[in-house]
Amino acid sequence: AQSVTQPDIHITVSEGASLELRCNYSYGATPYLFWYVQSPGQGLQLLLKYFSGDTLVQGIKGFEAEFKRSQSSFNLRKPSVHWSDAAEYFCACLSNTGNQFYFGTGTSLTVIP
Amino acid sequence: DAGVIQSPRHEVTEMGQEVTLRCKPISGHDYLFWYRQTMMRGLELLIYFNNNVPIDDSGMPEDRFSAKMPNASFSTLKIQPSEPRDSAVYFCASRGQGFSPLHFGNGTRLTVT
16 A cells, blocks of 8 residues: 655754755655645645656756655755744655545644744 | 634523534635534544535534535535534635645534533
C-alpha cells in the first residue's frame, strides 16, 4: 500500500537559515508527489508537485524539492527561511489510479528571530 | 478563480443537534473530497465524489455522517446527531481530471458542546 512518512513532527530554525523538511514515500512505480503548506486557520495550499522529468522542482514562495528514487524521498528545501514561513507542512502522494491522496502527518515549522 | 468555498467558517452547536457543512468546488473540477483534521488523528479522508457520484465513503466514521453532491457546484456534509467528538476542522477539496493536485477550501471549524 502507498504511504507517506514525515519523520520530523516539529522543526525550529532561525530566520535566514536554510531549511530541509523530510518526506519518504512507499510506492513501487514513479509516484506523483506534492508538498502543501497550512498556515493557522487556513486550508492547505499547494507549494509544488512532481510528476516526472527533472527531479528538482521549483515551487512558490522560494521552495524547491528534490525527488530521489534511490532514497524514496522528496525533501522540501528553502535556502533562507522567513518568519512568514512558520506553518504546518504536508507531503502527499497520489495513488496510481489518480483517485486518492496519501498525506503525511505533517511537520510543524517554527521560525525564531 | 474563487477557489473552493466552504461555509460556514465556524460552527458551534450543542450535542444532539444537526450540523450541515457546505462546499462549492472550483468550476470544472470533477472530483470533490471531504477531509477532517484533528490534532489526534491528523488529516482523514471521509468521502470523495467523482462527477457527483460518491466513490469511496469508507472514511465516514458512522451512520451519523452523510454527504451529498446534488450537482457539480455544491456538496454538503451532514452530521446528525452531532457529538462532542465530532469537533474538528472539516475541509472540502476539489481537483480536475488526471493527476492534478487537490485545491482546498479554508475549512469549517466545528465545535460541539
